[in-house]
Amino acid sequence: MSSALLEQLIDAFRVLPGVGRKSAQRMAYHVLEREREGGRRLAQALVDAVEKVGHCSRCRDFSETPVCATCASAARDAHLLCVVESPADRLAIEQATGYRGLYFVLQGRLSPLDGIGPSELGLDTLDARLGEGEVHELIIATNPTVEGEATAHYLSQLARGRGVRPMRPAHGLPLGGELEYVDRGTLSHAFGSRSEVP
Amino acid sequence: MSSALLEQLIDAFRVLPGVGRKSAQRMAYHVLEREREGGRRLAQALVDAVEKVGHCSRCRDFSETPVCATCASAARDAHLLCVVESPADRLAIEQATGYRGLYFVLQGRLSPLDGIGPSELGLDTLDARLGEGEVHELIIATNPTVEGEATAHYLSQLARGRGVRPMRPAHGLPLGGELEYVDRGTLSHAFGSRSEVP
Ligand SMILES: [Zn+2]
Ligand SMILES: [Zn+2]
Numbered sequence: 001m002s003s004a005l006l007e008q009l010i011d012a013f014r015v016l017p018g019v020g021r022k023s024a025q026r027m028a029y030h031v032l033e034r035e036r037e038g039g040r041r042l043a044q045a046l047v048d049a050v051e052k053v054g055h056c057s058r059c060r061d062f063s064e065t066p067v068c069a070t071c072a073s074a075a076r077d078a079h080l081l082c083v084v085e086s087p088a089d090r091l092a093i094e095q096a097t098g099y100r101g102l103y104f105v106l107q108g109r110l111s112p113l114d115g116i117g118p119s120e121l122g123l124d125t126l127d128a129r130l131g132e133g134e135v136h137e138l139i140i141a142t143n144p145t146v147e148g149e150a151t152a153h154y155l156s157q158l159a160r161g162r163g164v165r166p167m168r169p170a171h172g173l174p175l176g177g178e179l180e181y182v183d184r185g186t187l188s189h190a191f192g193s194r195s196e197v198p
Numbered sequence: 199m200s201s202a203l204l205e206q207l208i209d210a211f212r213v214l215p216g217v218g219r220k221s222a223q224r225m226a227y228h229v230l231e232r233e234r235e236g237g238r239r240l241a242q243a244l245v246d247a248v249e250k251v252g253h254c255s256r257c258r259d260f261s262e263t264p265v266c267a268t269c270a271s272a273a274r275d276a277h278l279l280c281v282v283e284s285p286a287d288r289l290a291i292e293q294a295t296g297y298r299g300l301y302f303v304l305q306g307r308l309s310p311l312d313g314i315g316p317s318e319l320g321l322d323t324l325d326a327r328l329g330e331g332e333v334h335e336l337i338i339a340t341n342p343t344v345e346g347e348a349t350a351h352y353l354s355q356l357a358r359g360r361g362v363r364p365m366r367p368a369h370g371l372p373l374g375g376e377l378e379y380v381d382r383g384t385l386s387h388a389f390g391s392r393s394e395v396p
């Protein structure tokens with residue numbers, strides 16, 4: 001390496017997820033060889049986002065305003081509240097489904113060993129909100145992991161305590177998937193939750 | 199997506215090689231959730247490198263000074279000049295071998311269809327340098343592709359025209375590699391270049 005600045009850039013790229021030394025090097029070379037303008041744009045976008053994107057006070061999703069556009073929208077059904085672990089999960093649901101209710105983004109999952117309890121996930125705020133009476137259904141879309149399931153259990157207790165119906169999206173065999181390629185957990189769950197053909 | 203700045207950041211990440219919509223999204227979320235300081239550092243490193251890293255006038259490698267540290271070093275053997283296609287190739291050789299000569303970085307390979315001829319690769323400068331008499335061996339380490347081989351052929355003619363010995367690194371079976379996993383081209387080349395056991 002003949003340039004300390006290039007070395008510093010390679011190092012800096014390693015902050016990104018899944019980027020090791022080799023990919024960081026490829027990224028730095030690519031920017032310097034072919035994308036200096038794109039590199040400048042990325043730098044500006046990073047600064048803007050890091051400085052100005054915070055969290056929505058209603059749903060905890062990323063937002064550059066105190067209340068995000070979704071929470072502020074009169075077009076969404078405020079009777080439905082969908083709880084997800086991350087902004088990416090929220091985005092996946094928004095893009096794939098016709099869901100028109102509101103969201104609540106935990107920004108994590110219950111994980112006592114890591115010191116992540118109800119208050120770290122904003123569940124006190126959520127509880128208060130359920131108490132306001134506007135939410136009729138709490139759709140619990142945490143991930144099907146051990147911690148996700150524990151979080152889902154906690155959330156359904158919370159909902160019941162406030163007289164709100166706790167709901168879960170259906171789990172089972174993916175549509176169009178061949179049985180032989182479905183993971184064991186899903187297959188086992190699908191068999192355990194079998195129902196009579198009507 | 200509730201934030202235009204977040205959307206802009208995801209877009210900007212796509213300038214990086216091998217980064218599609220999904221990875222760009224993961225990178226943006228990762229920076230905002232866990233690495234705001236790292237994101238700021240990456241932005242600064244990008245600006246610094248894009249503004250200040252140019253090319254060494256001797257070897258065409260990236261450099262933030264007119265002549266790079268390697269070219270300026272008295273400790274390198276100026277009789278040996280190794281030609282590589284890219285800064286990454288140069289770095290790989292520097293890190294893996296004990297080579298102590300100098301380099302010349304083409305920043306590409308001959309590719310007439312893409313309008314890349316000898317002058318785009320700085321081969322006029324290289325020719326003049328070979329004419330100075332200091333270089334005794336030109337080690338041609340272009341890649342074993344059709345264009346790399348054509349470039350190697352051109353370079354060896356250039357060297358011979360200046361009374362410089364054109365050399366190539368050995369090609370053949372990788373050390374420790376099992377024959378059955380070696381690619382066909384390498385295997386075929388290795389058999390074609392077989393030599394008698396001494
Ligand atoms: Zn919101
Ligand atoms: Zn140089």
